[in-house]
Each structure stands twice: as C-alpha cells, then as structure tokens.
Amino acid sequence: MTTSKTNPREPHSLPYYIADNTQLPSHIPSVPEVGATSAPLLSASYFIGARCAPYNEDFMLCRSQSRTGEVDCLKEGRRVTRCAISVLEDINKNCQNEFRKHWGCLENENHDLSRCRLDEAPLNACVAKFLNLTKVIPDSDGTPINVYETPSFFQKKVKAKYEQ
Amino acid sequence: MATSQDLPPKGGYDAIQWKRNLPSRGFRPSIYLGIMGAISLFGFWRLSVAMHMAREEKREKTWARIHLLPVLQAEADRDAVRRYYSTLEREKAIMKDHPDWADGKPVYHDGRMHLPSFVFLEDTKSAR
Numbered sequence: 001m002t003t004s005k006t007n008p009r010e011p012h013s014l015p016y017y018i019a020d021n022t023q024l025p026s027h028i029p030s031v032p033e034v035g036a037t038s039a040p041l042l043s044a045s046y047f048i049g050a051r052c053a054p055y056n057e058d059f060m061l062c063r064s065q066s067r068t069g070e071v072d073c074l075k076e077g078r079r080v081t082r083c084a085i086s087v088l089e090d091i092n093k094n095c096q097n098e099f100r101k102h103w104g105c106l107e108n109e110n111h112d113l114s115r116c117r118l119d120e121a122p123l124n125a126c127v128a129k130f131l132n133l134t135k136v137i138p139d140s141d142g143t144p145i146n147v148y149e150t151p152s153f154f155q156k157k158v159k160a161k162y163e164q
Numbered sequence: 165m166a167t168s169q170d171l172p173p174k175g176g177y178d179a180i181q182w183k184r185n186l187p188s189r190g191f192r193p194s195i196y197l198g199i200m201g202a203i204s205l206f207g208f209w210r211l212s213v214a215m216h217m218a219r220e221e222k223r224e225k226t227w228a229r230i231h232l233l234p235v236l237q238a239e240a241d242r243d244a245v246r247r248y249y250s251t252l253e254r255e256k257a258i259m260k261d262h263p264d265w266a267d268g269k270p271v272y273h274d275g276r277m278h279l280p281s282f283v284f285l286e287d288t289k290s291a292r
Contacts, residue, residue, distance in 0.1 A: 022250035024242065031242075034235055041232055049231030056234040063237070068277040070241040071248075077238030084235045113228070114221050137227055143220045 017041035031078045034085055039103040042111055044091055046135040047127055054085035087133075114145060121146075167271040244279050 024030065036044075049056070059076040066072035091099050102123045103114040113120070127133050190196075252268050259265040272278060 020247060020250055022246065022253070024246045025249050028245070033239060041235070042228055045228040045231045048235065049227070052231075052234075056231070058236045059238060064180075070279065071277060073238075074241065074245065077234075077241050080234045080238045113224055137220075137224050140220060140223060143216045145217055145220045145224065147182050 018051060029078065031081050032085060034088065036088055039106045039111065040088070042106055042113070043099060043103040043123070043162055044088055046137075047091065047131065047133045048084050048087045048134040050136065051087050051131075052080060055079045055083045069126070087131075090131050091127060092128035095123060098123040098126050117146060248277075248279050 034041075046141075055076070059073060059080045062076045063069055064075040098119070102116055102119040105119045106113070109115040124135055208262065256267050
C-alpha cells in the first residue's frame with residue numbers, strides 16, 4: 001500500500017481512456033477528417049504540397065497574422081483538409097497499387113524516403129500521368145538522390161532485395 | 165691402422181657471416197605518403213558526396229513535413245477549439261447558480277483567447 005498520512009490517495013490507473021466526446025458546436029461547419037496514418041501521408045506529402053500549396057499558405061498566413069490563431073482560422077483549415085482529402089482520394093482511385101507499395105515500403109524502412117526509391121518511381125510516374133502532379137523539391141541544388149543508380153550503400157541492398 | 169677422427173670437411177667450412185646484412189627495401193617514404201594521401205583523398209571525396217546527398221535527403225524530408233504541417237495543424241486546431249467550447253459549457257453548467265460568475269470571462273486581461281490548459285475529469289474513484 002502506498003497510502004500514508006501524507007498521501008491519502010491510492011494510485012489508480014484506469015483500464016480505459018478518458019475522452020472528452022463533446023462535438024464541435026453547431027455553428028461551426030463540420031468537415032470529414034483525413035483518416036490517413038503517417039506512412040500514406042508521407043508518401044503523398046509532395047502531391048498534397050503540389051495541389052494544396054495555395055490553401056496551405058493561406059492557412060499558415062492566417063495563423064501567423066491572427067491574434068487567436070485556432071478559432072480565427074477554422075475556415076482556412078477546413079479548406080486545407082478538404083484539399084488533402086481530394087488528393088488522397090484521387091491517388092487511391094488511380095494509383096492505388098503503387099501507392100500501397102510505396103507506403104508499405106516506408107513502413108518497413110523507418111520512413112526513410114531514400115530507401116524506397118524503387119517503389120517511388122512508379123508512383124511518381126502514375127501520379128504525373130493521371131493527376132498531373134509532380135514531386136518537386138524547392139531550393140534543391142541538383143544532387144541526384146532520386147535515381148537508384150547513384151552510388152549509395154542502401155540502394156544496392158534495396159535493388160538486390162527487390163530482384164530476388 | 166687409420167682411426168676415424170672428427171675432422172673438418174675437405175675444403176674447409178663455409179664462411180661465417182659476421183658483417184651486418186640489412187638491405188634497404190621498399191620505396192622511398194614520399195611514395196608511401198603519396199599512396200596514403202591518395203587513399204585519404206579518395207575517402208574525403210566519398211565523404212563529401214555522401215554529405216551532399218545527406219543534405220539533399222534532409223531537405224527532402226523537411227519539405228515533406230512542411231507540406232503536411234497545415235493538414236495536421238488544422239486537425240489539431242479543430243480539436244483544440246472543440247475542447248475549448250466543451251470547457252466553456254462545463255464551466256457554465258457547474259457555475260450556473262453562482263452569483264459572481266460571468267460565462268466565458270477570461271482570466272487574463274491581454275485580450276487574447278487562451279485555450280484551456282487543464283482538463284477536469286469526473287471524480288469517481290478516489291476514496292475520501
């Protein structure tokens with residue numbers, strides 16, 4: 001027993017989670033949430049950035065300029081969420097197999113983008129063909145990291161693994 | 165009658181080497197230094213290639229996070245606003261009979277909205 005004169009309460013850890021399940025008040029419009037987990041989001045991040053850049057910048061500008069931040073920028077936040085959902089839906093409609101291969105590889109490789117180049121190439125090609133979205137790294141100085149023939153220890157292992 | 169004696173061989177023994185025999189072998193030291201320098205330079209070149217690639221990969225990772233930040237922040241904002249309004253309702257319900265209570269009156273006087281920093285839960289299990 002860890003109760004004593006100075007600590008009368010027994011420690012208790014609950015067998016369930018306590019959650020505040022109140023919904024948003026009805027004067028705030030509801031929006032479907034992005035249900036994706038971290039690996040699909042990382043895989044689709046550059047395509048979300050390509051399509052949703054204006055909405056993202058609008059939202060971050062609103063947040064940095066407003067006094068209260070969260071409450072004032074709910075509308076911009078809804079736009080951002082809807083755009084991200086549209087990107088993920090389109091990828092799943094057109095390129096689902098390549099998408100799943102790529103984020104499955106990321107799940108196995110500690111979310112290391114450089115270890116999944118072999119799965120990233122067909123995904124980038126499919127998305128460029130069907131969605132007209134290209135992966136662009138701004139301010140890049142041109143060092144080739146996207147081509148798996150470049151000298152890198154990991155690329156050779158990945159290549160050998162996939163050509164078994 | 166000839167007895168057998170332990171005599172030296174005919175022609176005498178071979179000469180004994182008593183002078184030092186230390187032939188100088190190998191290349192001159194500058195060549196070895198050159199070989200070591202060449203290996204080091206090759207290693208430094210490989211290192212610089214790897215560092216450039218690591219920098220670009222870090223750039224790639226950072227930009228992926230930048231593109232995803234608004235989506236996650238918007239979701240967190242909605243959750244924070246939901247909890248804020250839930251706290252207001254809870255306070256209203258608890259203090260509805262209190263004469264000096266003003267609903268939603270802020271504790272701070274700087275004019276900004278502050279999200280709730282505490283969560284008050286029902287006390288169901290402590291033994292009093």
